Amino acid sequence: MAQGFNTRSIHAGQTSDPTTGAVVPPIYLSSTFEQDVPGTPLNGFEYSRCDNPTRTALQHNLASLEGGLLAYSFASGMAAEDAFFRSVLKPGDHIVLGNDAYGGSYRAIAQVYGPLGIGHSTIDFADLAKVEELIASTKPKVVRIETPTNPLMSIVDIEAVAAISHRHGALVLVDNTFATPALQRPFELGADVVLHSTTKYLGGHSDVVGGAIVLKDADLAEKVAQIQNWMGAISSPFDAYLTMRGIKTLGIRMERHSENALALAQRFEGHAAVERILYPGLTSHPGHEIAARQMSAFGGMMSIQLAGGEAAATTLLTRTKLFTLAPSLGGVESLIEHPGLMTHHSVEGTALEVPANLVRISVGIEDIDDLIEDLAQALDSLL
Ligand SMILES: Cc1ncc(COP(=O)(O)O)c(C=O)c1O
Missing domain, CATH: 3.90.1150.10 (Aspartate Aminotransferase, domain 1)
Structure with missing residues (x-):
């Protein structure tokens, strides 16, 4: 039987330290990892921008909580969202987002991606006929849902909007920051990508800034992994530790x-x-x-x-x-x-x-x- 949510919050990705038996995964501050043969890391870890054991523990935990395949953690929610968008978008692509989405996300889409040739439209997701019309006419690469929205607390029907988006070939991203996987599992409702500002409820103690992207598709995950590794907006080992500590409760x-x-x-x-x-x-x-x-x-x-x-x-x-x-x-x-x-x-x-x-x-x-x-x-x- 699959483990329950609280059990996974506490245990997923959290193995005792093999050297000392420490129950809490250590904060691995090392930027680099030893090799005995050139190009062959001893335990799979090479350099902490690419991979770090503390960050890996958090990422496994996040993937488990959302019911995804893989998760990637970043220095902030905005860094996470940016990494996802840059992994899938090219000039000429379009994004559809809610007309009361988080302002910082809208600002990035309009003012950073806009000048790079990426268009966007905003819509009230409550009107499903208009949503279908807009998605059919703009053929977006990504439909960005946030529910509940910040700060108007609107609710978007994830299942309905995901079905419409998929009919027209769009990827569906759900910002699950307000609800968290404790209350809402977007993958079970058809989402392709889940976004978090882990600064908020996942960290839970107003003492760490972070973000995450969770994916269920291996090819998409590979693209986000590359952006995380190549561009480096990673969460630090200490931030990853604090976030894991918060998630347990x-x-x-x-x-x-x-x-x-x-x-x-x-x-x-x-x-x-x-x-x-x-x-x-x-x-x-x-x-x-x-x-x-x-x-x-x-x-x-x-x-x-x-x-x-x-x-x-x-x-x-x-x-x-x-x-x-x-x-x-x-x-x-x-x-x-x-x-x-x-x-x-x-x-x-x-x-x-x-x-x-x-x-x-x-x-x-x-x-x-x-x-x-x-x-x-x-x-x-x-x-
Ligand atoms: C719903 C939502 N998504 C994303 C973000 C961005 O997260 P961060 O501030 O960690 O970059 C925020 C921040 O307030 C938010 O409220």
């Missing part, structure tokens, strides 16, 4: 993040200072039914639109005491931020611009009563 953390976020969303939906809460666990969310089908819980991210506009949004950020005002997400501590002024500033004036009255909350795993008390006093203070 991913399953239980995601359960608690999801419980806390649902409780907060339910508690403050309808509060007089709130215009709308965007959380897929609420039955009022337009993607609730799809999320309930493709996710095992709804995750720890939510956004709130304030009735008092941008002024209320920026004031709220200064009124919370437990929710720290900072970008990023996915750590054990609760964070709050203003995407329009912070994480998504780069998409101002584009089709991806986010509402000015929106704050994004990364709900941590603190005691729920403390989180409710803090958000209640901050929201009440706006009235």
